[in-house]
Amino acid sequence: MTSKRDGEIMSGGAAGRKVAIVTGAGRGIGRETSIVLSSAGYAVECVDLDGDAAAETAKLVGGRATQLDVCDEVAVAEFVGTLDRCDVLVSNAGIWRFTPLLETPISEAIDVLRVNVIAPLIWIKSVAPLMAAGGGGSIVHLASTAARAIATATGVYPSSKAAVIALTEQAAVELGPLGIRVNTSPAKSFGSMADSPSQRTSSCESRGISRIRRLVSRSRRQFPRAVRVAIPSPVRS
Numbered sequence: 001m002t003s004k005r006d007g008e009i010m011s012g013g014a015a016g017r018k019v020a021i022v023t024g025a026g027r028g029i030g031r032e033t034s035i036v037l038s039s040a041g042y043a044v045e046c047v048d049l050d051g052d053a054a055a056e057t058a059k060l061v062g063g064r065a066t067q068l069d070v071c072d073e074v075a076v077a078e079f080v081g082t083l084d085r086c087d088v089l090v091s092n093a094g095i096w097r098f099t100p101l102l103e104t105p106i107s108e109a110i111d112v113l114r115v116n117v118i119a120p121l122i123w124i125k126s127v128a129p130l131m132a133a134g135g136g137g138s139i140v141h142l143a144s145t146a147a148r149a150i151a152t153a154t155g156v157y158p159s160s161k162a163a164v165i166a167l168t169e170q171a172a173v174e175l176g177p178l179g180i181r182v183n184t185s186p187a188k189s190f191g192s193m194a195d196s197p198s199q200r201t202s203s204c205e206s207r208g209i210s211r212i213r214r215l216v217s218r219s220r221r222q223f224p225r226a227v228r229v230a231i232p233s234p235v236r237s
Helices: 028-039 051-061 073-081 106-133 157-178 191-195 207-230
Strands: 004-007 019-023 043-048 064-067 088-091 137-142 180-185
Touching: 019 028, 019 106, 028 043, 028 051, 028 088, 043 051, 051 064, 073 106, 088 106, 106 137, 106 157, 106 180, 137 157, 157 180
Parallel strands: 019 043, 019 088, 043 064, 088 137, 137 180
Antiparallel strands: 004 064
16 A cells, blocks of 8 residues: 655645654554644654544644554554655554454454554654664554453453553564663543544443543643654754
8 A cells, every 4th residue: 555645744844843743643542642742842743544534633733744554564664665754653553343253354454453563563663663763762552451351341452452562572672772662551541432423333332441431531631742742842953
């Protein structure tokens, strides 16, 4: 899949500003995170599979929108190759399937693991060389307390988030010597995923979903703030 881009961030960051990439930037936590980063002084690259939603966020933050499948290794590499610098990556894109394990098709499990675990690895591999060449950077992955506090009928989502935590710890060890910090946000981050009917199955319209929905508004406040804590101040260079 090729990417489609809209917006006008200047080469190397608008007027010398540091550049932050946010995946899943089109709505929910991704949009709020983009706003926080823009307010902090970053030029924001808003990436989303939904190009129109990415464009809406980019308009809000004065950034640039790119329609992109975060799991497409070639497209991701091509996109990163267009940048002169990358100082922050927020891997926010993710999916949830409300399906009990015994009812989970393997194809569905693969989809969840592909977006929630493999995609962050693809982005690490793509942005780390660019970050290292620029003297370092910060990568933040969207984690979840679901990795430790298991609820019923949440399928492989908790497993995917546990894997993200392990991936983050491994990346922190390997990339630290390159000046790249790698962290997770531990907020109960369900965001717009829990709002989408396409993420649910009829057998799970129950207490599990109600519990998740109660966390949504809190998540949309917590994760963007946690990202702000995890990244350095965007000193102009």
